[in-house]
Amino acid sequence: MPAGGIELMPKDEVLSLEEIAEVIRQGAMLGITKIRLTGGEPLVRKGIVHLVEMISQVEGIQEVAMTTNGVLLDKYAADLKKAGLTRVNISLDTLDAEDFKNITRLGNLEDVKRGIAAARDAGLTPIKINTVKTPSSKKQDIDALKQFCANEGLSIRFIRQMDLETGDFSVVEGGEGGNCKICNRLRLMANGEIKPCLFSGKGFNVKEHGIKEAFMLALGAKPARGTVSKNHKFYNIGG
Template sequence: MTSSNPTRPPLVDSFGRTHTSLRLSVTDRCNIRCFYCMPAEGVRFLPRSEILSFEEITRLVRVVVPLGVTRIRLTGGEPLVRAELPKLMAMLREIDGLADLALTTNGMLLGEQAEPLKRAGLDRLNISLDTLDAAKFERMTRRQGLQQVLTGIDAAQQAGFESIRLNALAIRGETEDEVVPLVEFARSRGLVMRFIEFMPLDADGAWQHDRVLTGEAIRGMLERELGPLEPAERTDTSQPAMDYVFADGSGTVGFINPVSEPFCGACDRLRLTAEGQVRNCLFSTTESDARSLLRSGADDAAIEQLVRDCVAAKKPGHGIDDQTFLRPRRAMYQIGG
């Protein structure tokens, strides 16, 4: 690995939260159209010229790693539609101090890319899987492809990834019947299953609070059907998921409950959109333009100051349940999951 700049004061906001994790979107494009993320038709993607290059992404990461950012998660859109993604993985892996490199994917292209990604230095995978029913998959994603996702999961395990999590959106009136089959599928393969509460980030603006299937409700369903769950040892207090293990030792299931049990008080995350906007919260209504600095000859100190100012402006929480809550203008695929 090549050396990065000396360690500098950490990124601490006005509420004392230290930021060590960066969600980094590499594209707003996607090969499916999940209703909770993207509109069915008429999507206008960013032109290629507005998307950060691998070199620009790597430079920004080189600036923030000495500030204490040790974990990077690549997101989208669907990150695997970005050409030559393993090349970016290898570039990021050269940065001294970067401890963990992860990726969130819908799995559709993983069958052909799992091995190259592993060779390039990817540590961990989160794979979206909302259902094991092909018809429901097509209804939710507005595309066919469940078998491609399952093939991608197989390929990831065969490539030697030791940390693979399956993520399912929990939507009342839609996914209750999927809970037990998904957990049984994950347990049969030695994978962690996580359920994520439906958030107001859908492009159609159809989110309603009564469509949130809470983590507590899902836990109750699992205990009735599959047996008692016990809290897992919590090694990272900043992680959004609350993990549980089955009392009989047969698997792990996690719950990410941003609506019913906000975890903002322990948030350590920043976000970078595909076109280079730094965000201090998934639900932020403001952004800081790193791309203009990267493309105007600004030095590293200016980029660092932009990131620090963004962190300093972070609010105490996302405020979904507050009467003054304003939805972000962007949908999930435009921000980066």
């Protein structure tokens, strides 16, 4: 996130929880079986536990996962599991408390560790750690994270820093993200826009086209390979 903060989306443009659930219900009728809640940070969304509950009850949905920074997970893990959340991915780039604070703009590393423990206790497993590799990443940080995950029984995935505007991305190390040949994912934005690919400037809003038509248009526009996206940033589209 930029040091100066971000411009928030106008509230009247944001889909309600019920609207999100309806988009997913119609998506399930078209064959969607897996949902992942990302962000921004999904745990700051008011009513997130209720949203998970509504999604998990949609006929045809087999898995509801979440990618989170983990800071609020200690508070919500048990309730999320009861609501139907299947598992979590947690973003964590360093185990150095000061570096963590600098990367996350004053975040507390211990909050994330408590969140990991709470997720394990709640049964939100397997827990995967998402680590972004940048040119400035320190080898000792990477090694420490690998050892931490081995000790804690966590999976770790390394994601090379990406650039939407230049189209610079690669396959996730330890995962399938970034592998365009097998990608069948669509992304629903908070304002109702369905994007066929992170690295695409195209999007089709359910409010403009209707839900089913927006899905079909997004599927039809899915590229053989991601290119660029100049109208979004990772902090507002989700990584």
